[in-house]
Amino acid sequence: MTNAPLEPKEVIRDQALALGFDAVGFAPAALGAHAKEHLRSYLDQGFHGDMGWMAETQARRANPQVLWPDARSVIVVGLNYGPSHNPLELLARPERGNISVYARNKDYHDILKKRVKALARWLHQEHQAGVKVFVDTAPVMEKPLAARAGIGWQGKHSNLVSREAGSWFFLGEVFTSLDLTPDSAEIDHCGSCRRCLDVCPTEAFPAPYRIDARRCISYLTIEHKGHIEREFRKPMGNRIYGCDDCLAVCPWNKFAEPTGEEAFLPRVELTAPRLRDLAMLDDPGFRQVFSGSPIKRVGRDRFVRNVLIAIGNSGSAEDHLDVVKILLDDASPLVRAMAVWALRQLAPDGDAATLCEQHRARESDPEVLAEWNSES
Structure with a gap:
């Protein structure tokens, strides 16, 4: 008696894991009404600040099939970059600069995109599938797609949270012309917890699941091109690139493992410069x-x-x-x-x-x- 061949989705999942991804999920190439309305409201309230490209690409961002009409499924992959220490400890050393965990070594875009492209090439060769690769910089609502793919859920801080990896992982997507059975969407496990909301030094969360980027230290230190308003300077403390506060306090991080990716391990000179x-x-x-x-x-x-x-x-x-x-x-x-x-x-x-x-x-x-x- 021979074993039945694996379904294409399971073969794809095995290949993605073999390439070194820590999480793999499958979603339809579509977003629910809630995600579209959330985006519209976010932009209408000006929460995107200087990031005009978000409004300019709204139609493509809200509908993957506007971005690529041939898309039928989205393969969402995740890569763990979890730290081996509590990144908030450095806030008590004001003579040192605090750089967000994700930026203490190589640019994750380069690492992740190379691996996502390898998965897409394999998918095209093995299944004659049409493919498009996206990593962060494209007009893709990757967190809602990741939630639909079962990778995690969007927490009250609006970032993705996983029961296995906590808050510390990067996302990438392969859009494909294949019709693949979606995974079950992840449900919200935040409960009554509001640690991420309460820890924010600039009060960037007007409500749970809503972030006003104009008040966010990550936005101010990375995206904002002008002078930083006076009211935010003291709360910034020694955060010189990004902010990990709302991620670091999430209780689900107790299940997270430190990354094993050498490219994500912190360079000594950027750990506490x-x-x-x-x-x-x-x-x-x-x-x-x-x-x-x-x-x-x-x-x-x-x-x-x-x-x-x-x-x-x-x-x-x-x-x-x-x-x-x-x-x-x-x-x-x-x-x-x-x-x-x-x-x-x-x-x-x-x-x-x-x-x-x-x-x-x-x-x-x-x-x-x-x-x-x-x-x-």
Whole structure:
């Protein structure tokens, strides 16, 4: 007696796991009415902030078959990047920069996309299927699709949560022309817990399952291209790229395992970097330090803007004041403005006033002048 051949879906699942993915699920190439309405409401309320591309791609984002009419199924894959420590511990070391766990080594887009493409090539060769590959940067509502595929559910912080991997995993998708039986959608297991909502330092959650990106530290330090509003600077603490607070406090992380992917293990120099070293990076130095890192895409000026806010929050004039004074003359208005703010946090009033008179006369940028003219 011979064993019955595996269903195509199970063969695909086995292949995805063999390629190193930690989770695999199957969803129809369609989104439910709730996800579409959630997106519409999110955009109507302006919660996307500077991310105009979200509104521009709304039609494709809300319907996978508008993005690719031949799509019938979506294979959703997940890759664990769980840390081996509590990332919130570094918040108690204000002289060090806190970089989000996902960005402490290689750019996950490159790692994940290479593996997703390998799965898509195999699928095309073995099943003559049409395929399209997506990883994060495309107009795909990957978290609702992952929930429909049974990978996890969208928690009250709007991120995906898995009973097996907690909050720490990356997602990728293979759209295919194959009609594959969907997996059962995952149900919401958040219950009455609201730890992720209560821990947010900038109160970015107007309601459970709703996030206002304009108040989110991840958005402010990564996506926002302009000057960061005064009300958010103190709450940012030493977070210089991203924020893990709402992810880290999720109780489901007790089931998560630290990643075994070498590319996701933190580089020593990015685990707890000294703020003064980062603040002194010029553009070539920034590019060298963050080569192959997702941090590179924000550019030196925005990154040093973030670092100066952390310096202003450090409470350590002895370690940082000399660097801040140098950056008062930086070529970038973003940097100069935050150097002024950091100076006012660290310097005695007399020192700040003297520097104010020296710099105000030759400053032309209105945002920088506003910082000099402010009281704090």
